């Protein structure tokens with residue numbers, strides 16, 4: 377397995393970069409030198425950056441990568457936890473336990489002195505700046521504003537050689553990120569300008585240009601990654617300027633996961649030498665139109681990957697109708713429905729039965745009304761009532777959605793979450809099992825969400841004493857997650873241990889029966 381970027385590599389390049397910066401070379405020369413240093417460091421890991429006419433910079437493999445192999449890993453240039461009024465996390469490790477607020481700035485939380493010390497060089501400056509704000513202003517310091525403040529403070533610390541500059545950790549890489557400024561609408565530009573003003577005020581740096589800060593906000597929007605835990609729950613946001621060179625594909629050959637704050641990109645397919653490395657920026661289990669709209673809205677480009685170029689072709693229409701469309705009126709038929717030419721209803725492409733538009737509209741409106749009630753019950757803590765409502769919603773959804781529709785999943789996930797909270801394990805397992813065939817179909821190959829769903833299923837089966845089924849589910853989870861998550865993390869070690877324990881339990885049961 378190829379090693380991630382290591383300190384030996386980064387340290388060796390840092391001295392030459394700093395020396396060159398000190399020589400006060402023209403900016404363009406420095407940028408080229410930084411690019412050269414980056415290419416050298418990437419080459420050592422079987423990678424190179426090339427430019428493609430339709431995508432801009434792209435990461436290419438200069439050797440073969442195999443499923444599960446680490447392609448690249450990187451610490452963030454800056455990152456912040458997604459703290460809100462209702463939830464806080466440690467600035468160092470994003471943990472939620474044993475938190476103490478920084479007594480000086482009253483904004484940032486730490487779980488202990490280790491994380492506080494680790495972050496101190498940067499937080500010392502941030503703390504001084506935040507402490508000067510009045511209470512009202514402090515409330516407007518959102519995680520995104522903080523990330524921008526930290527970006528400028530980290531640049532300052534690197535310029536002053538307080539923090540080392542390396543080939544993969546320097547502000548030049550941030551400067552090279554795409555911003556799509558010319559594609560942003562006026563409303564968004566005004567918002568970025570307002571946010572930039574606040575950053576300037578916090579930093580007390582009249583010399584920094586508002587336009588530059590606004591452009592950096594746009595860079596965050598196109599390049600920053602949501603930092604998730606091993607179970608893909610979002611914890612924070614980070615900017616990883618080398619990982620950000622990787623372009624999107626709706627059929628990606630790599631996956632990005634996080635080990636703490638470290639971004640790790642692993643191959644999920646064989647990536648032959650000279651091919652482009654790609655990850656998915658969006659949920660791949662969606663129709664082409666949905667994926668393309670999301671990519672256009674969030675990342676400002678039109679995807680032309682091998683899945684997207686099929687838009688409008690029969691296969692793509694069929695797939696979209698299954699993923700987001702309706703089911704046949706005949707429950708025994710698995711056909712998909714397309715809109716009738718006179719727009720009065722939907723015709724099953726397998727048996728020809730027609731579903732009336734009004735009937736579907738009525739069910740959709742019932743679902744909406746029930747969803748509103750369920751949301752209220754959940755937020756008021758009436759989980760028993762919420763369960764009844766979500767079950768009714770799921771029943772109605774099954775009447776309209778195709779059995780393999782991804783639209784069925786959010787309600788089932790919600791039901792699963794509440795049933796687990798209520799420790800209704802048997803029912804939770806039944807719901808979890810319902811999701812598996814849909815996930816298996818929409819996430820072929822190695823996809824973390826499929827692995828995680830097998831894992832949930834296995835845990836419930838084991839808890840309910842269904843040991844043989846638990847072994848099967850844990851094994852399936854490991855088959856997928858060892859590729860997407862590797863095997864070295866605590867999360868994976870726990871999963872591997874659970875399989876071992878389940879196997880011992882099964883052989884004990886067998887010997888007992890014998």
Ligand SMILES: C[S@@+](CC[C@H](N)C(=O)[O-])C[C@H]1O[C@@H](n2cnc3c(N)ncnc32)[C@H](O)[C@@H]1O
Nearest residue numbers: 431432433554598599620621622623624675677
């Ligand atoms: C995170 S950056 C990826 C690196 C980028 N190509 C660069 O030059 O820095 C995201 C941007 O890359 C471009 N991009 C990524 N994937 C693409 C794709 N499949 N097709 C076209 N453009 C893409 C878009 O401009 C997008 O906003």
